[in-house]
Amino acid sequence: MGRAPCCDKANVKKGPWSPEEDAKLKSYIEQNGTGGNWIALPQKIGLKRCGKSCRLRWLNYLRPNIKHGSFTEEEDNIICTLYVSIGSRWSIIAAQLPGRTDNDIKNYWNTRLKKKLLGNQRKHQHPPPPQKRSSPIITTTQPTTPYSSSNSSSASDNCVPMPPLVPPASIHDYDYNTLHHQYSSHDTQQHLYPATINNTTSTSLPSNNNMYDLQQGFENLTDDDLSHLMACVIDNQEQQMQMQQQGGYYGMGMASGSSNTTSTESTTTAWAPPPLLSVSDYELGGGHACRQSIISHYQHDDAVAFHQEPAASRFDKVIVKPEAKGCGKI
DNA sequence: AAGTGAGTCAACCGCCAACCC
DNA sequence: TGGGTTGGCGGTTGACTCACT
Structure with missing residues (x-):
């Protein structure tokens, strides 16, 4: 037996995030924070995403002050x-x-x-x-x-x-x-x-x-x-x-x-x-x-x-x- | 216009340490 | 103290774009 998966892979959406998903995640976290539990978060807000995926999306894309674009010298x-x-x-x-x-x-x-x-x-x-x-x-x-x-x-x-x-x-x-x-x-x-x-x-x-x-x-x-x-x-x-x-x-x-x-x-x-x-x-x-x-x-x-x-x-x-x-x- | 290969980057995977009970 | 859970991390993948033929 391998390790337990962090989420139910069968019921989890993978791939690129839609604008709707982004909006849901962003507004929830901005209002409520992560609640200290990423795994439980997607269920709370009705996202069919893995908690880790939510975390990654937030950290890498949605959170404030993220800089995109080219790097300076x-x-x-x-x-x-x-x-x-x-x-x-x-x-x-x-x-x-x-x-x-x-x-x-x-x-x-x-x-x-x-x-x-x-x-x-x-x-x-x-x-x-x-x-x-x-x-x-x-x-x-x-x-x-x-x-x-x-x-x-x-x-x-x-x-x-x-x-x-x-x-x-x-x-x-x-x-x-x-x-x-x-x-x-x-x-x-x-x-x-x-x-x-x-x-x-x-x-x-x-x-x-x-x-x-x-x-x-x-x-x-x-x-x-x-x-x-x-x-x-x-x-x-x-x-x-x-x-x-x-x-x-x-x-x-x-x-x-x-x-x-x-x-x-x-x-x-x-x-x-x-x-x-x-x-x-x-x-x-x-x-x-x-x-x-x-x-x-x-x-x-x-x-x-x-x-x-x-x-x-x-x-x-x-x-x-x-x-x-x-x-x-x- | 179609095919192909290279480049880019968002997202996933699996491991591991920290944390919690 | 030990086992399960979660968060964090680095490595990797694969979809997409673009330039070139």
């Missing part, structure tokens, strides 16, 4: 920034864009923004030499700014473009508390991810102040930087999908050493393809090797440059939640 930037930061957490992203719904943003991302950024990715597939590239980098000199882009030239000798550790689709696996601290003890490192993702829960942001928290560290990114970073994110996701479709499974990808590899160890052993598992599937004890793997995968030339870097890794502090959502799906 500023909204684009916020979406991209937050996507890089927290992944496909559309409800959280939507909370930072007044009037936009998670569904809208999700659709917009999937149909337009992603392609737009993929278009930019092609521009980056034949990039100029790394030291001249204006892309997200890691330096060993700036302790507090997650990214250095426009001001990166002075550190270019040690710079490596740094794709995300995991695709954002899996970023919900992070322990946010740990993420919050993951770089803070490495004063000699520059960081990729924002240092301040403060929420321990994903479903709510107490206030809009969090927008700044979530975006902190990305504020200095140029559009070019962001495009490149997003391209890496998307590229990583798509490659993982392809590998999964092919039945590939590379586990941690720890071809050498172990999760206990210390930050001062160096390895030049060839790596397996980027790990299909998200960070949550293991603890990145040493981190150096993992970073090398990812860099090797994305930017071979830059990986060479990376070998010259001090071994201490920004991944050193990433602790994972093995039970987190998304584990074991591969």
Whole structure:
């Protein structure tokens, strides 16, 4: 026996909402509220709709102050920034864009923004030499700014473009508390991810102040930087999908050493393809090797440059939640 | 004009966590 | 404390539109 359906599917209308249905739902909620029970609501107002459907219709279309229509450049930037930061957490992203719904943003991302950024990715597939590239980098000199882009030239000798550790689709696996601290003890490192993702829960942001928290560290990114970073994110996701479709499974990808590899160890052993598992599937004890793997995968030339870097890794502090959502799906 | 493929987006599905009794 | 119910979420689907051939 499966789970009980939320409504009597046989007597429930599906498909597009009629203006009459909209009017019924809207006027009832405006006068009476939802009554705290969406499941019971359609019966109360004589709608042959599933309660969930009513909720969705209200939230995505009928409620006041919903913004429809094209997204602004500023909204684009916020979406991209937050996507890089927290992944496909559309409800959280939507909370930072007044009037936009998670569904809208999700659709917009999937149909337009992603392609737009993929278009930019092609521009980056034949990039100029790394030291001249204006892309997200890691330096060993700036302790507090997650990214250095426009001001990166002075550190270019040690710079490596740094794709995300995991695709954002899996970023919900992070322990946010740990993420919050993951770089803070490495004063000699520059960081990729924002240092301040403060929420321990994903479903709510107490206030809009969090927008700044979530975006902190990305504020200095140029559009070019962001495009490149997003391209890496998307590229990583798509490659993982392809590998999964092919039945590939590379586990941690720890071809050498172990999760206990210390930050001062160096390895030049060839790596397996980027790990299909998200960070949550293991603890990145040493981190150096993992970073090398990812860099090797994305930017071979830059990986060479990376070998010259001090071994201490920004991944050193990433602790994972093995039970987190998304584990074991591969 | 008809066929076709791509793009868009509203709506649905199923999972999961929170809540309630 | 445990089981059932509900709300919320992200992923996916499918109807519709439009451009192109």
